[in-house]
Amino acid sequence: MAVALELDELSKKFRSVRALDRVSLALPPGRLLCLVGPNGSGKTTLLKILAGLVLPDSGRASAPEPIGFSPGEERSFYARLSGLENLRFFAALRGLGAVELEARLEELKNPLALEDVLASTYQKASAGMKMKLSIARALLHRPRLLLLDEPTKSLDPDSCERIRALVKAEYSGKPERLALWSTHRLEEAWGLGTEIALLSKGRLAAFGTPEDLLRRSGADTPAGAYRRLVS
């Protein structure tokens, strides 16, 4: 099996808080891994290590490049620029020219419903519009590794569905591509992920396909599986 993502005994501590504790897993390309776990379980830390924004204390992570990262925070754009100006800037930092950006935005505009946020000043955009812009930025350069930190947390159900479909279409089953998606929504993880990693207090509590996890836990529902495997 060709491995696209490999985490080997990855550990990270912030002062006395253990954010990741010897996390190991391997994934082939074409997979969509959902990271699920309570607050403080290490999901964001793992994504930031893969994005190169946090250094692990020990262990090793190898992942494909380039990377597209959508942080969970709202504040990651320039408030006084429009959505389009913001994307132009970040696209240039990823080597995309105006023509390539235009073409890519045509592909992303409808599934992400970007029309309004592209035209308006970022500071006037709603939380949901800001999140869509962040997802668009992560996808712009067709990264081989896509990292999305709770991408649907401030979105309406219809937008959530469209974004799941978009990421699934661009990543699931695609050779040389891989996506990691962190979420608190169990139904989302079980419906979307080709694999699920359940994190608890920095440890990998369980890892497998959605069906595997249901079978191993003996539960009928994602909520039941989550409770049994994480506790």
Added chain:
Amino acid sequence: MIPRLPRVLYAFLRRDALQKFSYRTAFVLEVVSVLLSVATFYYVAKLIGPAALPALSAYGGDYFAFVLLGIAFSSYQSVGMHSFSENLREEQVTGTLESLLAAPVGLPALLLGFAQWDILYATSQTALYLLAGTAVFGASFHAAGLPAALLIFALTLTSCAGLGLFSAAFILMFKRGDPVAWLVAAASELLGGVYFPVAILPDWLRTLSLFIPMTHSLEGMRLALLKSASVREVAPQAAALALFTAVFLPLGAVFFRKALARAKKDGSLGHY
């Protein structure tokens, strides 16, 4: 895809111009404050009597032209010293620093991107100072000294950029309270020769002033633009600034990289 440097620099320039011009009133007020400052020093210069002439004779004897060059070109030290740290601080506060560092852009390109708007802006401000000083208040400068002035200008930026990297490293580690910028700015006010020739200072202060880039920078600029000095004639000042560059630029770069690694280790890149 690794972006090419010109594309990255253009993107930063465009971003900064859009942001700067979105605050139109502030922009207009900054222009007005330059004009008021020039007028203020014009009238202060009228009070400077013949007693000051010996100290000013090395610079042509005109206090207005002397101080105008001082305040105009001291902004370049400010750019070199503060541009990296202030831009980093702003990215921390607006929450965009992590998004910038997640892009496949090298640190030198990123830092250059931070500084280029400030350099252009300081240049236009300097031009405005000199234009208002000459066109409205009759100061005169010698175009023959331009090659020497350009050399001093370039070396001022590189020598101060080294200190600026130390300053930026402090911002990455402690977020606020950068002692390097504070110390150099405070010392430059007194010792750099912005408002008066360093020659009037007591010996021990004059010796201390040699350890500040601005002293050499302003001396070189004034000799070039007030006395038509050639490149060869400003060689001592250029050599001092080159020495600052050779010492502080590599040290600052190492210190900055270490501070960045520490912030990544602490997970504090996005903190402010």
